[in-house]
Amino acid sequence: MAPLLELKNYSTHYVSARGTRVVKAVDTVSLVLNSGETLGIVGESGSGKTTLALSILRLLPMAARKTDGEILFEGEDLLKKSTEEMRQIRGKRIAMILQDPMASLNPLFTIGDQVSEPLRVHEGTPRRTAWQKATALLKAVRITAPETRVREYPHQMSGGMRQRIVGAMGIACEPRLLIADEPTTSLDLTIQAQYLALLRDLQREHGLALIFITHNLGIVAKMCDRVAVMYAGRLVEFGPVRKIFDQPRHPYTRALLQSIPRFADSRNRLTAIGGQPPDLSAPPLGCAFHPRCPDAIDRCRGEAPPETGTTNGHTVRCWVAGS
Amino acid sequence: MKKFILQRLTYSLISLFLLSLTIFLFVRLTGDPTVLLVEPGASKEDMAMIREQLGLDRSLAVQYASFVKDIVRGDFGKSFYYRTPVLELYLSRLPSSLFLAAAAMVFSLVIGIPSGIIAAVKVGKFWDNFGKVFALLGLSMPQFWVGLLLILFFSVYLGWLPSSGSGTIWHVIMPAFALGWFFAAAHMRITRSSMLEVLGSEYVKLARLKGLPEKRVIVKHALKNALIPVLTLAGINLVLMVNVAVVVETVFAWPGIGRLLYEGIAFRDFPVVQTTVLLSGSMIVVVNLVVDVLYAVIDPRIRLGA
Known part of the structure; x- marks a missing residue:
């Protein structure tokens, strides 16, 4: 079976107005995602996770002038679609949830209006039917008293409710793929757990594929089938979640896993990765991680490592671990 | 409080x-x-x-x-x-001023809001720059001069509009334009900046992610939010328009409170x-x-x- 989503050597480069500065926000990324699977994308802030997600939906800021490679969705290259074709895909076949539920809802329109909007636009559902469906969707994301809530405004909802409403909007047209950009960062822990359980239920019921963008490795371990670790715009390690957690091969992945604070840990200090994330407009030569890497060898300083080792779909970009 | x-x-x-x-x-x-x-x-x-x-x-x-x-x-x-109570005089002139101000307000909003939206959507492009020049002219050209140019062109050369007085809808067009241009420019600028802010918001991003047509994103999701500060300013400006039309009312012999003030000073x-x-x-x-x-x-x- 062909994968639902496949990226082949995909890059997004931001080019400055005069063309003198190039920021490689996403650089030669390849990955696959099957129907019904969950992919976690992890990495530090600024490693290109959100740019990658917006690239799939072709909603990059205007400055992103240069894209390269292929994004195959259900076998078709999204980069070759027209603007209008892309619009019909957004919200209908691929939906995305943003990280801030407080700011994601328009303050001037009712919940029902906003949740039913994708249905009305993509499927031409008449207003009344769309509102009934919106009520059902609110119920599906476990909003209590959906019949009254549907007529209320965003400011009347709590943060957790708003995030669930945004989720309801995402699944309104039963998309094949839902991208969630740090969907739980602004929620407290109990609401977070509820929301994740909800997403998993929705995934099972609708056969959704999920992409989870997060820096919370705990969520990745619980939710995901595969993990992509990004560093400085590149995928440094990609593979099944068990393999990555049990036998991380890239030094950066190992460092990430070690930096999770543990309750039972007897050490007094938190473990951090030394050094600073690189400046993407002037990344270090060779492997972008080498200045912070404990295992760096001479070769890492001169040459960027290729993607190697495809046993069970586990790949890594590292001279040391890859050979 | x-x-x-x-x-x-x-x-x-x-x-x-x-x-x-x-x-x-x-x-x-x-x-x-x-x-x-x-x-x-x-x-x-x-x-x-x-x-x-x-x-x-x-x-x-x-x-x-x-x-x-x-x-x-x-x-x-x-x-x-006049040997009559001033309040009576004032109140007899006020309706004319309110009418002129209302006409100038309609003009300033009809010009200012759409051009502000276009400037925000096409930021840095031709229409944005065109709008900036239009706004600059509106803010910097003195009203009496605009009024005289209008009379010269539309009354003297073309003979389309009456040069002064009041009574018909044709009489209000030129004074409303001369008075409204300055405010049209102000309304355009605030619409533009307010739209730019709203267009960068998360809910507009989400509206695009939902796959809504761009027109719907701008008109429904962005514009309604962007209009709040515009209408606040327009409300204050309406009061200003009633009261600062001295020059325009004098140029066009418009019988409002501005001209009453002018006559009061002259006599x-x-x-x-x-x-x-x-x-x-x-x-x-x-x-x-x-x-x-x-x-x-x-x-x-x-x-x-x-």
């Missing part, structure tokens, strides 16, 4: 007091009104008599005190020239000038007070910082 309103109210009263004192003194700098009221060659005795009738023979302090006392009682005095009709200025000032002070209080109701930072 109570303290805040009281404080603002006090400021408003102080401004009105200063305004009344200033206009009282300044209007007396224009000269002796009796010279304009008597026949040429009138005797000194006649002039002294008229001066006494008008109460201008008393000291400034006494005149000012009686002026303030009368106003507090609601009496704005009689016009030297040294002290009660007319004092009343018109004071009532205009009160209108502006009251609107600002209301806006201040409403903002304080909405925003706790203003309320508590006061």
Whole structure:
């Protein structure tokens, strides 16, 4: 079976107005995602996770002038679609949830209006039917008293409710793929757990594929089938979640896993990765991680490592671990 | 909150007091009104008599005190020239000014809002720059000059529009344009900046992620939010338009309160000038007070910082 989503050597480069500065926000990324699977994308802030997600939906800021490679969705290259074709895909076949539920809802329109909007636009559902469906969707994301809530405004909802409403909007047209950009960062822990359980239920019921963008490795371990670790715009390690957690091969992945604070840990200090994330407009030569890497060898300083080792779909970009 | 309103109210009263004192003194700098009221060659005795009738023979302090006392009682005095109560004159002219201001407001919004939206959507492109030039001209060209150019072109060359007076819908077009351009420019600029802010918001991003057509994103999701500050400004501007149309009303011989003020100055009709200025000032002070209080109701930072 062909994968639902496949990226082949995909890059997004931001080019400055005069063309003198190039920021490689996403650089030669390849990955696959099957129907019904969950992919976690992890990495530090600024490693290109959100740019990658917006690239799939072709909603990059205007400055992103240069894209390269292929994004195959259900076998078709999204980069070759027209603007209008892309619009019909957004919200209908691929939906995305943003990280801030407080700011994601328009303050001037009712919940029902906003949740039913994708249905009305993509499927031409008449207003009344769309509102009934919106009520059902609110119920599906476990909003209590959906019949009254549907007529209320965003400011009347709590943060957790708003995030669930945004989720309801995402699944309104039963998309094949839902991208969630740090969907739980602004929620407290109990609401977070509820929301994740909800997403998993929705995934099972609708056969959704999920992409989870997060820096919370705990969520990745619980939710995901595969993990992509990004560093400085590149995928440094990609593979099944068990393999990555049990036998991380890239030094950066190992460092990430070690930096999770543990309750039972007897050490007094938190473990951090030394050094600073690189400046993407002037990344270090060779492997972008080498200045912070404990295992760096001479070769890492001169040459960027290729993607190697495809046993069970586990790949890594590292001279040391890859050979 | 109570303290805040009281404080603002006090400021408003102080401004009105200063305004009344200033206009009282300044209007007396224009000269002796009796010279304009008597026949040429009138005797000194006649002039002294008229001066006494008008109460201008008393000291400034006494005149000012009686002026303030009368106003507090609601009496704005009689016009030297028309010999009728000033308030009656003012109220008979007010509808014309309101009509002109309303027309100028419609014009400024019809031009300002769409061009602001286009400028925000096409930021940095041709229409954005075109709009900037249009706004700059509107803000910098003096109204009397715009008015004269309009008369020259549309009345003298083309003969399409009447050059002055009032009565038909055609009469209001040019004065409304001359008065409204400045405000159209202001409304365009605030629409543009407000739209730019809203277009960068998360809910507009989400509207795009939902796959809505761009037109729907802009008109439904962005515009409605962006209009809030525009309408606040338009509300304050409407009051300004009623009161600052002196030049435009004079150029087009429009019978509004602006021209009443102009006539009052020309005839040294002290009660007319004092009343018109004071009532205009009160209108502006009251609107600002209301806006201040409403903002304080909405925003706790203003309320508590006061």
